[in-house]
Amino acid sequence: MAHWFFDTPTIGSIIVFAVAISVFIAYFRMLRWIQSAPPDSRPEAETPKTDVEK
């Protein structure tokens, strides 16, 4: 009976959907993280140092 629910195509579909959705969510959260950066009022924060300056 179990193979009706857990046959190979079902597991395959679950893998495809699970990977696709988790990657999509991770990437979307990354974008929101960039967008939600708090505005910085300090004037020196507006001119970040380059690698060489550091």
Add this chain to the structure above:
Amino acid sequence: MTSIPTRESELERTVLEPLRRTPTGFYLVIAGLGLVMLTGVAALFNQWYLGLGMTGLNRPVYWGIYLTNFVFFIGISHAGTLISAILRVTQAEWRRPITRIAEAITFFALILGLLQIWIDMGRPERILFPFLFGRFQSPFLWDFTCVGVYLMSSMLYLYLPMIPDLARMRDRMTDAPRWRRWLYTLMSFGWHGNAEQRRRLEVAIGIIAIVIIPVAVSVHTVVSWIFGMTMQPMWHSTILGPYFVVGAIFSGIAMLFVFMTLVRRAWHFEKWIGPKQYNYLGLLLLVMSAFWGYFTLAEFLTTGYATLTHETEVLHAKLTGEYAPAFWIMVVGNLVIPFAILVRRNGRTPVGTFFASLSILVGMWVERFLIVAPSLTRPSLGLLPAVYTPSLTEVAITAGSLALFALLFLLFFKVFPAISVWEVEEGEEVDAIQPKARELAHAAD
């Protein structure tokens, strides 16, 4: 990058010029490519109406040039990964003006690659089959999963470095059509460019640059396993995975050369895409050509020495039989011409690399064809040998696909800048500061 300069720099003016002005030649190129693409679309509808059988694709030769195109386009998609991700991780400064072109090639090549599978499935609704009936033991499912992840990663990797430029266009191009201003505002994703936001963007680009390298390698390895996991002669080989990856990077760089040279010439980017890019990338192409030659020799020599009946038949068909002309076109295109041009310093110029790359692209497409077709014409499971000749429908769809690829690329860079302005500006800042930093370091010593 943080705050947008009040006056447009020369770089900004040159890069935004194609977005502001459309010469007649552009419309002519679009019309020509559109016509070829529409011919392909008509052939595709005809194929859907009459069935895949009208192409002649059937057992034993069930895969033809659609699968060849799929492997070819997925290979091309490695341009962005190598040039952009690897060079970004290793902080190669000369990459800056060419990364966006490479990333766009990756994204559009992937779309075209997936389109070939859809076309090869015979019916449009079958695209849902991998979701509904994919068996996890099948390399097809692995491939579908890997390519899906790669597509999302490439899209993000193209988009992230575009955000500061999109914000600049949102603020600069106030005279652009309304839909474009809306698009720039939407896509700039609330970018205000302060230090924290810039830090977060650079962290995100760094993460994706590292993640995308193994994903890209996995994609082409799994593409090779579609062949390698079967018992067809000359497919069932452990070398196929790395051989495919090397070929992918090789053809990806070649495609980048073709597009960057055309863009440089048409939009006058000579000041930013110059001798440094052509020399370094040309050397990389030469190295990849040598790698490809090494893998090809290893593949053919071991097959030839083993003298297994079915494998030898396919090998002879390639070396001296009906596929021999294609085999030697491949060798000349991938090894002889590139070496003759690129080995000398004065060959690694825009003209030299352009022709070497065209030769490689032809050679690599033929290489993909020689992997797919000959093995199927010599079946090992009791079926009679067959002959494969691509039908007119397949040729029309292939031409349409290539036209669509070029069309997507052109239209994309009609709306978005082809050079990453903020990254090039940042590079110029680094170049300006470096001598002073060296002086200070010497003084401290």
